[in-house]
Amino acid sequence: MADLSALYQEVILDHNRRPRNFAVLEDADHQSEGFNALCGDRVTVYLKLKGSVVDEISFQGSGCAISMASASIMTESLKGRTVEEVKALFERFHQLVTGNLDSEDHSEPDLGKLVVFEGVSRYPVRVKCATLTWHTLRAALEKRNEVVSTE
Amino acid sequence: MSFSTTARNHHPCVSEGLNPGRIRRDFPILSRKVHGKPLAYLDNAATSQKPQQVIDAVSRYYSRTNANIQRGVHLLSVQATDAYEATRERVRKFLNATRAEEIVFVRSTTEAVNLVAQTAGRSILGPGDEVIVSRMEHHSNIVPWQMLCQEKGARLRVIPVSGRGELLLDEYEKLLNPRTRIVAVTHVSNVLGTVNPVRKMVEMAHGHGALVLLDGAQAVPHLEVDVQELDCDFYCFSGHKIYGPTGIGILYGKWNHLESMPPYQGGGEMIRSVSFEKTTYNEPPHKFEGGTPNIAGGVALAAALDYLENLGLDRVAAYENELLEYATSRLSQVSGLRLIGTAPSKAAVLSFVLDEVHPHDMGTILDLEGVAIRTGHHCAQPLMDYYGLPATARASLAFYNTREEIDALCRGLEKVMEVFE
Numbered sequence A: 001m002a003d004l005s006a007l008y009q010e011v012i013l014d015h016n017r018r019p020r021n022f023a024v025l026e027d028a029d030h031q032s033e034g035f036n037a038l039c040g041d042r043v044t045v046y047l048k049l050k051g052s053v054v055d056e057i058s059f060q061g062s063g064c065a066i067s068m069a070s071a072s073i074m075t076e077s078l079k080g081r082t083v084e085e086v087k088a089l090f091e092r093f094h095q096l097v098t099g100n101l102d103s104e105d106h107s108e109p110d111l112g113k114l115v116v117f118e119g120v121s122r123y124p125v126r127v128k129c130a131t132l133t134w135h136t137l138r139a140a141l142e143k144r145n146e147v148v149s150t151e
Numbered sequence B: 001m002s003f004s005t006t007a008r009n010h011h012p013c014v015s016e017g018l019n020p021g022r023i024r025r026d027f028p029i030l031s032r033k034v035h036g037k038p039l040a041y042l043d044n045a046a047t048s049q050k051p052q053q054v055i056d057a058v059s060r061y062y063s064r065t066n067a068n069i070q071r072g073v074h075l076l077s078v079q080a081t082d083a084y085e086a087t088r089e090r091v092r093k094f095l096n097a098t099r100a101e102e103i104v105f106v107r108s109t110t111e112a113v114n115l116v117a118q119t120a121g122r123s124i125l126g127p128g129d130e131v132i133v134s135r136m137e138h139h140s141n142i143v144p145w146q147m148l149c150q151e152k153g154a155r156l157r158v159i160p161v162s163g164r165g166e167l168l169l170d171e172y173e174k175l176l177n178p179r180t181r182i183v184a185v186t187h188v189s190n191v192l193g194t195v196n197p198v199r200k201m202v203e204m205a206h207g208h209g210a211l212v213l214l215d216g217a218q219a220v221p222h223l224e225v226d227v228q229e230l231d232c233d234f235y236c237f238s239g240h241k242i243y244g245p246t247g248i249g250i251l252y253g254k255w256n257h258l259e260s261m262p263p264y265q266g267g268g269e270m271i272r273s274v275s276f277e278k279t280t281y282n283e284p285p286h287k288f289e290g291g292t293p294n295i296a297g298g299v300a301l302a303a304a305l306d307y308l309e310n311l312g313l314d315r316v317a318a319y320e321n322e323l324l325e326y327a328t329s330r331l332s333q334v335s336g337l338r339l340i341g342t343a344p345s346k347a348a349v350l351s352f353v354l355d356e357v358h359p360h361d362m363g364t365i366l367d368l369e370g371v372a373i374r375t376g377h378h379c380a381q382p383l384m385d386y387y388g389l390p391a392t393a394r395a396s397l398a399f400y401n402t403r404e405e406i407d408a409l410c411r412g413l414e415k416v417m418e419v420f421e
């Protein structure tokens, strides 16, 4: 039987209870809104770049524990990263939550704390919850202003 | 609760009430396990499970009768046509329509609403006219009207709901006016379970010369419906929510409307004669049934209605009401749980939210316990907006559900609390 605690890890529950960087960034130079029609999750990601480095990042929104924790941990993981690194990290994160990560591949960037989402790969319907905020971030970086949908 | 064990004749029920233990054996899927736990299927408003009698009807049709209908001279075609047309009569009786020709086969409730919007709606609606829907409609009884109103320069108006989940009839009265052409409301809400006073609402609409379409998708599995008594102009439902197959649905329309309405999709079967200069259309209901239909689905729908009527809708309703009361009282004891939809007149649908726990998380944890519920906006976003909720969890019951399954739901919710304490 699938194990609940593999999905709802303590770190995830903690970030769901007390999301970090949960604020509107007034002087954001990039921002985008994401919407998961399946469960009504909504998230807005705010971003300020200094050159090509993430200087400030925050989010606001409401949704399930997986989507809120994913947004919170994402913002923590990306501060100080270059846009290229952010994209590479999303790639690896996506592989992680879809169960496609090659465990032998130790190339950079390291997923760090993001590995707590590994359990999501056993729950295919929850992958969208984990990736909504990342898709939204990517749209913000590409300065696409439409609402992102994971449907 | 006690069940007598002496069955009357061959009926699967007993004189007092339904015997769920016995009924459950008719539904093979209910003995399945999920994630190693017995399945508690509480997502009946999304789609119901099918009794063996319905499964057999599909299989029997394809094993013995399959042929195209209405136009063959050979025996199989005649038998397939007879079986399909017998379903029309079966549905007529089920809804107490005046004549079988008032029963139009469609794919689903969704298609039924679109059909009426695109035929009757399109011909009677002009700029400045009004269509009334309610705040608690399923998207399938909103969007077709919205599309039509946009096309025609007409106005879509909305009956508000109360906090308990009842339509505000005073407000409805105020919305009705000589520009009102169509009123489209749900008989039973798929989110709240509210049984709306549709008979009265039809009468009020008719007082202003408006046509009324009732969405019966969530009503027919739970209550006896008599379209003559309701006096509605159109009534629709889906086979799959009433223990029949997917891909078959019913539109009832009063004969005089069906006769004067333009056809729906063009094609075979809906015509009388075709030339490049002029095509004449078939009579209702065939005028609305272009192309080869879901014959097996139709035949199996008849088997589903037989099954349900053999149980007795009054007994089904009595049993489900008792189960609803039990579930309501059990869920009310779960701390931090709030029921959404507490109208006095309700079908067995329970929407709820928990403080601090998103419905989607509840859904995943309950699933691991074998409890299948629905979470999300239930295709009723305007209603969710009214309650200020992105989503709810919803347990929707059928006559084969048991108190033990409600208990499993409550145990699962305790698990949810443990995880999210």
Ligand SMILES: Cc1ncc(COP(=O)(O)O)c(C=O)c1O
Residues within 6 Å of the ligand: B045, B046, B108, B109, B110, B111, B138, B140, B141, B186, B188, B189, B190, B215, B217, B218, B238, B379
């Ligand atoms: C009240 C109501 N109307 C309409 C529908 C649409 O039914 P279908 O998807 O079978 O067309 C549903 C199904 O969820 C419903 O609950």
